Amino acid sequence: MNESERRLLFLSLLNTTELIEWRSVALPSDSIVQNNMEALAKFVGWMIGLQNPTVIFSRIAITPENRYCENAKYWIEAWIQEKRNFDEGYRDSSLASKQMRREEALERLIKNHSLKTEDYARLLAIWTWEACNVPTALREVYTDIFTTKNIKVYEIKTVDLEDMLSYMEDALSAGSIFAHAAFKHVRLLLAKNRAGLATVLECRMESLII
Amino acid sequence: MKVHCQYSGLEFECSYFANTKLTYAHPIFTASPKLLLSRVEIGQQVS
Numbered sequence: 001m002n003e004s005e006r007r008l009l010f011l012s013l014l015n016t017t018e019l020i021e022w023r024s025v026a027l028p029s030d031s032i033v034q035n036n037m038e039a040l041a042k043f044v045g046w047m048i049g050l051q052n053p054t055v056i057f058s059r060i061a062i063t064p065e066n067r068y069c070e071n072a073k074y075w076i077e078a079w080i081q082e083k084r085n086f087d088e089g090y091r092d093s094s095l096a097s098k099q100m101r102r103e104e105a106l107e108r109l110i111k112n113h114s115l116k117t118e119d120y121a122r123l124l125a126i127w128t129w130e131a132c133n134v135p136t137a138l139r140e141v142y143t144d145i146f147t148t149k150n151i152k153v154y155e156i157k158t159v160d161l162e163d164m165l166s167y168m169e170d171a172l173s174a175g176s177i178f179a180h181a182a183f184k185h186v187r188l189l190l191a192k193n194r195a196g197l198a199t200v201l202e203c204r205m206e207s208l209i210i
Numbered sequence: 211m212k213v214h215c216q217y218s219g220l221e222f223e224c225s226y227f228a229n230t231k232l233t234y235a236h237p238i239f240t241a242s243p244k245l246l247l248s249r250v251e252i253g254q255q256v257s
Binding site: 026 | 214215220236241249
């Protein structure tokens with residue numbers, strides 16, 4: 001590809017963004033074209049797949065004053081930053097909407113007195129880690145502990161349960177029925193775990209003897 | 211006939227027919243983004 005072809009390709013890519021207002025011809029140097037081609041291509045590639053028309057990008061006017069496109073790097077950086085802001089906003093709103101749907105489901109489950117917390121422990125765990133903003137790496141481990149049932153409760157290391165409860169106490173705002181259910185569930189697990197399997201077996205043996 | 215592209219300023223050959231409106235943009239400006247992206251050579255930065 002020669003210099004003219006590269007310039008044509010660069011300008012036509014700029015044009016496909018529909019963010020350029022052509023008031024003059026654009027005459028970027030070959031080095032400007034080559035140094036910005038990759039970033040522009042990545043941005044255009046992302047724009048092709050963009051389904052949400054609500055995202056708004058800065059518009060650039062090509063005028064006799066900026067026709068050499070010395071600031072092309074900053075135009076593209078500004079668009080990429082706007083794209084990042086959009087992605088973050090979209091991700092945040094998407095997470096918030098998922099959390100709301102979980103809360104609707106959990107509310108029905110918590111208010112259903114025929115169910116035990118362990119019946120919906122996984123959903124409650126997912127809600128709790130999202131509300132506590134627990135790092136992704138920890139979520140799986142915590143979910144395993146949170147959803148432990150029956151005799152497995154006594155196999156968990158007490159210190160792990162204590163750490164998990166301590167994390168929740170630091171990060172989770174009490175007050176909602178979901179937080180209340182989560183705290184109650186974990187404190188019950190901790191109480192069982194501390195009591196130990198031997199204590200439970202002793203109680204059962206005593207009741208059998210009596 | 212030869213015309214100057216209204217976007218790039220580059221001269222290009224343009225076929226002209228009596229009943230067709232003459233365009234002043236190089237035909238590459240009508241190409242799809244996917245086609246354009248397929249022509250991009252990545253990793254050629256110059257100082």
